[in-house]
Amino acid sequence: MSKIMEWIDARLPVTELIKSQATEYPTPKNLNYWWNFGSLALMVLIIMIATGLFLAMHYKPDALLAFNSVEHIMRDVNYGWLLRYMHANGATFFFVAVYIHILRGMYYGSYRAPREILWWIGIVIFFMLMGTAFMGYVLPWGQMSYWGAAVITNLMSAIPVVGEDLVVWIWGGFAVADPTLNRFFVLHFLLPLLVVGVVVVHLWALHAVHSNNPVGIDLHEGKDTLPFHPYFTIKDLYGMGVFLIVYCYFVFFAPNAFIEADNYIPADPMQTPAHIVPEWYFLPFYAILRAIDFLGAYSKLAGVVAMVLSIAILFILPFLDRSPVRSFRYRPLSKQLFWIFVVNAFVLGWVGYNPPDASLFHGAVPLILIGRVSTAIYFSYFVLLWLITALDIEKPRPVPKSL
Ligand code: HEM
Structure with a gap:
């Protein structure tokens, strides 16, 4: 095995990269559990992409078929219900992790010099996540999908001069309809993959300046730090275990807790729901x-x-x-x-x-x-x-x- 690794390392220094950026990466020894939420967000991102990929194999981005294709996934596809509930609840848990991650940064001053670029990249990711979640919610083509899409896309019409044209351009017609659904599906598929790329840059920026810590001071390497492995791999795994227990509770026992009941009514452009949330x-x-x-x-x-x-x-x-x-x-x-x-x-x-x-x-x-x-x-x-x-x-x- 070591002979093979030697051969690879001479051509592509993988071992050195893993050592310097993962296993031996110097990490502040006083990080508390609030520092778990970056890795938790990463875990949910992976769950979302994996489940989303399989959902996309059975979903139909067509205004006449979309609603029924989701029901088909729920009823007929093997473990389709699990894929869908993991994905729908995953969105909720993604935002839980990211909100805590942002608030942690605000509380401990992680946005302060020299971590400004790391922080800005985070905000860009946040905007991308909001766009992704919004478009994902439209895909089941229920009442709330349809009217949510109508309300939010209509906001663009407030932009002076170009607003009205912009909305028509986004819709791909004169109302939220089939072309809108189709392009939202394409973008909902594409954006998370772009998010992965931006997350890599996020981590690159993090490793360039290193983690902040609860005390907020600059650290002396060696004296104030510990190697990432095993100390923080274990801590991150523990956090993932706890987080997954709560997540699984919702997936298996309360899967519709965060889904509006109105979204189980097929989209009807002729009937506005009493209360759009x-x-x-x-x-x-x-x-x-x-x-x-x-x-x-x-x-x-x-x-x-x-x-x-x-x-x-x-x-x-x-x-x-x-x-x-x-x-x-x-x-x-x-x-x-x-x-x-x-x-x-x-x-x-x-x-x-x-x-x-x-x-x-x-x-x-x-x-x-x-x-x-x-x-x-x-x-x-x-x-x-x-x-x-x-x-x-x-x-x-x-x-x-x-x-
Ligand atoms: C997909 C979403 C995101 C992922 C996967 C992600 C991932 C990570 C990871 C793994 C870390 C290192 C562990 C930690 O400090 O918790 C980190 C650090 C950080 N992230 Fe994110 N992040 C995301 C979104 C955001 C957002 C939305 C912001 C801010 C608006 C942000 C700002 C930061 C900052 C400032 C740090 C450094 C924290 C410190 O060292 O104190 N991240 N991120």
Whole structure:
């Protein structure tokens, strides 16, 4: 075996690559479980591509056949139900992993120098994932697929001058119809493969600057680090085991917990569902869209801009945060802002889930008002983080010199 490896290594240094980038790769010795979510996202990405590939072998991207082809997969294809439930619930678990991954980065200042490019690549991946999930949801061609696609693609019409033409171009006609479904299928197949490529660059950028850690200080190699294998291979495997148990619970015992019942009704362009809701992972952004959308003239455009901005603002986060300290563990004010941000994201999600005209206390507090306040709180996070760090209002606690 070693003779064969020697022969290969002389021509393509595989062993050296594995040693330097995997087994002996120096990793901060104090990484906690929040650092498991990158590998977990990677695991779910692989599950999604593997199950998606087999689903695509039986799915028909045709407006007349799509709905029934999904039922055919569920009923007739061997283990088709498993493939479909793994894939549909995989989307949910993908976003759980990625949201925790992003929040971990925000809390421990992983976006700070020298990891800005790594962070930006992450945001690009996030946009790609949202596009992929949105188009995937359209494929079963149920009521929610159809009307979700109609609502979201229609948002483009708010873009001045070209908006209306753009929507027709995306639809491939004058309504969401067969050509739309066909192109969404093609893009839904292609995008995850591109995501794999971008994830490779993400990991390349990570290995160029190395992992941040809960203390947030730069490390002395050897003194503060451990080889990735066996210490973190074991830790990642343990995390995967726990994550898979929860995932399998949903796949086997509550597979429709995250699927809207309306999506088991075939798409009907003549009948709008009473209440169109996106998947849970889009709800906070949907709430931001609606908070602005009902304000008056040009509000649709403003709503769309606010929604895109709510994610795009992450790009400038590395420049907004001026603190001399990375990790929020030693930053009392930033830490409080962070937790308000997290709770507020749940409030936005809840507002997004409810109908736009809902209210609390028998009409006393309209939900749209709560949505507007929450939207303001969402954006205030970024402004306040900048203010307290740029004006030196926050006094960080002393940070250890080494681990
Ligand atoms: C398919 C989606 C993604 C995959 C597979 C992925 C994978 C990974 C992996 C394996 C790591 C190293 C382990 C870890 O630190 O958790 C990592 C680190 C990191 N990722 Fe991602 N990632 C994804 C999406 C994102 C997104 C959306 C962002 C941010 C917007 C992001 C930002 C980061 C940052 C800043 C680090 C370095 C963390 C540190 O060292 O503290 N990633 N990613």
